[in-house]
Amino acid sequence: MTAKDTGTHVTSTVAVQVRAEGDVDEEALAYVRTKVDTAFNRPGVPDVSGEVRIEKAAAHHVEQPWAARAELVVANTLVVVHAQEATAHELADRLQDRLRSQMTRVLHRKEAARRSATPPPWRGGQAISGRD
Template sequence: MTPKDTGSQTPSPAAVQVRTEGDVDEETLTYLRAKLSAVLDRPGLAPVGGEVRIARAAAHHAEQPWSAGAEIRVGSELLVVHAREASAHELADRLQDRLRTRLARVVHREDTARRSATPPPWRGGPADGRQEP
């Protein structure tokens, strides 16, 4: 089967395309979009865009026929997440958990990392020895 682009039906600031391959029903897509929106529609988050690919294997003997891959850009960071599960709802839940974890790392890194210390007085810092907030 050829992949089809299902787009995003909910008005959301997150411009994330959902693409499917195989036999994926509308209920599964609705559930997946709700999970993605719960993670990505946060106030104060940098602009979000990207793509999520959902595939269902045609082989009946596959233990985990559902697979997903997501490449989502949040500001200048790229989040890449992969998951395989036995059912569509488990896949959406796993994808949500992994995206939430990766997004928390990015937000935390932007908040706290790469902050420089106040320079000492001989390098132009405050002369009274106190650090500025």
């Protein structure tokens, strides 16, 4: 089994390479590519780069033969997503949902890190006294 390289997609600040292993048809790759692009082409998404690998198991008795692994770097944060489904369309949909939720976590974590709490009085913050 050799990996088929389907190229790098560069749309604005997104550079994600989609690769296929095994018996993956072009229609399935196109659908996965569309879903991955949709997950990252939103306002407020920082630079994204990395790779998504799609593979189909050769054994016919496998219950969920389609698998995806995504290893992406989103604004200096490593995001790893795994998905496994029965069909290529279900896999692409599941992958999009998981990528979107991980992106939301990364963006939320970034926003939460910007906000800083007021330091307590013993560290030089304002003292709230009940005496007036």
